[in-house]
Structure formats: structure tokens, C-alpha cells
Amino acid sequence: MKATVAPEVFQQKKPVALARWLIGRHLVRRLTDGATEARMILETEAYVGERDLACHARAGRTARTEVMYGAGGVWYVYLCYGIHEMLNLVVGPRDWPAAVLIRGVEGASGPGRVTKTLAIDRSLNRAAADEASGLWIEDRGVRVPRGKILATPRIGIDYAGPVWAAKPWRFVLAGSARL
DNA sequence: TACTCGATCGGA
């Protein structure tokens, strides 16, 4: 079983639920030589709207965050620490900024490693999550029991303050990453 | 235009 996930799925106003649901789905990349590589998603984080002080959209609409204000189903890729490309999937309806950070896939733990491993960079920013862009999500029928998905606070966002830093919006397939 | 600080990682 293999099915590209339709963009509408990511337009639901449920970033946290979508972040959890993405665990067990596959991130699929088509390389320049035409070959495709699919890796199961093992770790994600949800960033939820302008109120969420950990979310880039806390600053409102800017050149960088504009992509998050579009309808879900497109990629938001940005450079972090001047070194690492971070891959996010924009989620939620139009004018409601939210995204899910892909923090880990099979064989690559950590957001910077995910992008490096799959040759993902800012050229994919604002691109649709479909086969035409060369990077998309598939549901290959893997069933992940709810109890196998752990929820923890998000990583590296202490600047957001104790309330937002404590939100359990990071999801990890049990045993696939450190807590 | 100047300055600050990262949704991280690898090496000491």
C-alpha cells in the first residue's frame, strides 16, 4: 500500500494532531537522477500560530513567515544557526500560521541531519508537498499504535519561556530517539 | 546600517 497524502489533509486546523499523525508516514524524496528514497518519519514537532512564542510566526507576517500563512501542504525550509537547513511542513488553513518540523526519519536523527541526508535545502521553500516538487509525504499503511508515540516538550526553544517550552508538542516513535 | 541570536551539530 502506497498513497501520496493529499494537501487537504494538511489544511486541517490541528497542527498537534497532524504532527502526531505524521509519525509512521513516509517522507519521499526524488533525487536529481530520478531515483526516489522513502524514509519513515520518526520524530516531529508542532509550531502553532502567532501566540506560540516558539513559532517563527510569533513575529507576525514577515518575508520569512509568509509561507506559513498559506494553506497547509507546502514546505517551509529555513536556515538555522547559519549552517543547518530545517524542514517543516506548513499545516492548517490559509491565514493561520502553523507548521510541523520534521526532526527525524529512518537513518537520520535531528532536523539538520534529515535535510542533509535527503539533499533538502531552501530551494524547496514554498514548494508544494507533492511529487512535482520532488518531496512529498506518503501513507504506506504503517500502523503505529498510539502508545508507541511519545509526547515530550519541544527541543531548543527555551527562549519561548516556560509556558510554551513545556507544551508536549514533540512526538517520537518509542525507542527511535533520546528523550 | 549595526547588532543580536538562533526550532543544531560535531568535535575537544
Add this chain to the structure above:
DNA sequence: CCGATCGAGTAA
């Protein structure tokens, strides 16, 4: 524990 490395956001 620390340095790398650069662009977005903010203040001026």
C-alpha cells in the same frame, strides 16, 4: 562545553 556561520528581525 564550545565554536561554526549567516540571515532574519529589530532597533536606530
